[in-house]
Amino acid sequence: MLTVESLKKSYDDTAGRASGRRSDAGTRVFAVGGVDFEVHDGELFTLLGPSGCGKTTTLRSVAGLERPTEGRVTLGGRVLFDSKHGVNMRANQRGLGMVFQSYAIWPHMSVFKNVSFPLEVMPRAKRPGRKEIEDRVRQVLEVTELGAYAARAATKLSGGQQQRLALARALVTRPELMLLDEPLSNLDAKLRETMRFELKRLQRELNLTAIYVTHDQSEALVMSNRIAVMNQGRIEQIGKPREIYTKPATRFVAEFIGTSNFIEAKVVSVSGGEVQVDAAQGRLVAHGVEAAPAVGDTVLISIRPECVDLSRERRGDVPNEWSGTVLTRAFMGDVVDHIVGVGDLEVRNRSNPNLSIPPGTEVHFSVAPDKVTLVPVD
Ligand SMILES: Nc1ncnc2c1ncn2[C@@H]1O[C@H](COP(=O)(O)OP(=O)(O)O)[C@@H](O)[C@H]1O
Ligand SMILES: [Mg+2]
Numbered sequence: 033m034l035t036v037e038s039l040k041k042s043y044d045d046t047a048g049r050a051s052g053r054r055s056d057a058g059t060r061v062f063a064v065g066g067v068d069f070e071v072h073d074g075e076l077f078t079l080l081g082p083s084g085c086g087k088t089t090t091l092r093s094v095a096g097l098e099r100p101t102e103g104r105v106t107l108g109g110r111v112l113f114d115s116k117h118g119v120n121m122r123a124n125q126r127g128l129g130m131v132f133q134s135y136a137i138w139p140h141m142s143v144f145k146n147v148s149f150p151l152e153v154m155p156r157a158k159r160p161g162r163k164e165i166e167d168r169v170r171q172v173l174e175v176t177e178l179g180a181y182a183a184r185a186a187t188k189l190s191g192g193q194q195q196r197l198a199l200a201r202a203l204v205t206r207p208e209l210m211l212l213d214e215p216l217s218n219l220d221a222k223l224r225e226t227m228r229f230e231l232k233r234l235q236r237e238l239n240l241t242a243i244y245v246t247h248d249q250s251e252a253l254v255m256s257n258r259i260a261v262m263n264q265g266r267i268e269q270i271g272k273p274r275e276i277y278t279k280p281a282t283r284f285v286a287e288f289i290g291t292s293n294f295i296e297a298k299v300v301s302v303s304g305g306e307v308q309v310d311a312a313q314g315r316l317v318a319h320g321v322e323a324a325p326a327v328g329d330t331v332l333i334s335i336r337p338e339c340v341d342l343s344r345e346r347r348g349d350v351p352n353e354w355s356g357t358v359l360t361r362a363f364m365g366d367v368v369d370h371i372v373g374v375g376d377l378e379v380r381n382r383s384n385p386n387l388s389i390p391p392g393t394e395v396h397f398s399v400a401p402d403k404v405t406l407v408p409v410d
Contacts, residue, residue, distance in 0.1 A: 129207030
């Protein structure tokens with residue numbers, strides 16, 4: 033297990049200027065402003081967030097390629113970094129495998145040689161014998177489905193194959209932890225999608241423990257066991273993909289992961305996990321609310337577009353039924369979105385493309401109470 037505690041990193045350059053963000057405390061500027069997380073054995077843990085939020089800095093700090101300003105990092109009981117005790121293990125001592133966005137394969141070497149090289153340059157005491165090197169290379173080339181290309185020049189591989197080669201090269205040393213920084217972002221859209229599944233399969237088959245960095249929310253949702261959503265050098269929420277999506281802890285998370293409807297409302301009753309709120313447009317009831325607010329609190333309601341059940345007829349017997357007028361309709365092939373105006377509020381609905389209601393039509397929609405999420409107002 034990897035643990036990261038109170039990790040902070042500021043880049044103060046020699047000219048006295050600094051980049052990143054201002055800390056709460058004062059003028060010091062932090063690229064990573066104090067993050068805590070654990071990665072369990074066999075888990076693919078993702079750092080997800082917009083460009084510049086501190087994902088790479090966090091990863092490089094774990095790798096030992098960046099010296100954190102503060103914090104503690106341990107892996108399977110070994111202390112990799114501890115600012116209080118002056119511990120900073122060298123990157124090549126940490127036993128990690130790394131694959132980056134610009135996965136520079138060695139162009140003048142064969143596929144086989146690309147993978148065997150990291151073993152051949154190990155210190156003599158640790159270096160496996162020739163036969164074992166050969167066996168281990170063959171084995172990782174098999175799992176990455178490159179066995180047939182062993183003798184080929186690395187440059188004669190396709191983009192996806194080069195990507196797998198970079199992975200094979202990182203795997204061959206049998207790292208305790210893999211660090212992957214946007215490894216798919218240089219591939220075209222189609223290949224990226226295939227590779228998501230391949231990477232996930234490999235990770236599962238080999239029971240790899242990995243930290244995966246991406247700014248792509250669908251990639252994170254598909255691949256991860258757990259996700260940490262980062263914003264401005266901090267973690268806003270850690271959870272399983274489904275939790276992050278259905279129970280966003282903050283407005284930032286709700287907005288960043290997919291799209292959502294936000295409605296400001298006042299709490300009128302709380303009983304167990306059932307909360308009733310009044311918005312300017314009407315009343316809503318929410319079920320399964322974990323952190324219940326107090327009566328009188330102002331809250332933000334988040335409703336995913338696909339949880340808005342739209343119809344031409346009023347049903348009357350369903351909770352959270354509101355009426356409005358279709359303002360726009362957008363067909364996107366596999367789904368269709370209708371924007372419904374309710375007073376001055378615009379509610380987005382996402383449906384199966386069989387549903388198509390022209391703008392100007394009066395419509396009704398409802399939302400199941402367990403799909404009504406309360407987001408703390410920040
Ligand atoms: N070597 C560096 N020197 C100065 N500032 C840096 C350096 N690397 C990153 N930063 C700054 O730190 C912040 C976080 O960057 P980074 O960790 O690369 O974010 P991400 O990987 O999420 O896009 C950004 O504001 C970035 O400009
Ligand atoms: Mg980055």
